[in-house]
Amino acid sequence: MSARRAQIHTEHALPKVRRCALLGVARATAYYRPAPVGEQDLALMRLIDEIHLQWPFYASRRLRDELQRHGQWVSRQRVQRLMRRMGLQALYPRRRTSQPGKGHKVYPYLLRNLSIDHANQVWATDITYIPMAKGFMYLVAIMDWHSRRVLSWRVSNYCGTGALFDT
Structure with a gap:
């Protein structure tokens, strides 16, 4: 689509x-042009993120209850909507998580028997987000596995959904 x-x-x-x-x-x-995220939603998203980092197994009902303890009276549907927007899910054991799907190709772990003994042999990348006053900043880093040195990094306020946050 x-x-x-x-x-x-x-x-x-x-x-x-x-x-x-x-x-x-x-x-x-x-x-259609997506509406910008409001100040109240950003504050609520930041609080949801803090609670989720502390208790990642809380789903929307318990998050709503925890928000009420923090003085934020919101409905569960609003918490669900904001969690979807943030890409958050409660962490709990799910059924058959280690079972591959039918016809799913299992890719080999290419570094299993590799001895990493010099620089520029294996690189790794990671992305994380940093909460700011109005939204989030995204940090991407590329590292060398042997020396653990950061080779390159970039910071951006582009969230990938087409919206830019003012920081």
Whole structure:
């Protein structure tokens, strides 16, 4: 679906209405601009994040109760919506987590028997987010496994959903 939406926003001689009709996409999606995150939601998201870091096994009901202990009276549906927006899920044992799906290719661990004995042999990358006053900053680092040295890093306020936060 997103590939069809991307075709709507390209420069073309056909009008946008006609492109939507040909691609079978509603016209409303062509003109939709996501609303910016409000101050109250950002404050609530920050508090949810702090609670989730402390108790990652809390789901929306217990998070709502914990928010009420902090003086924030919100509905469970709002907590669920914000958790979805933040990409948070409660951590608990799920069924058959170690069972691969049918037809799923199992990729080998290429570093299992490798002796890492010099620099620039193996690199690793990691991404994390840093809570700020208005949203989050994202930090990406590339490290050398042998020397544990940070080779490169970048900080960005782009969240990947198309929204930029003011910092």
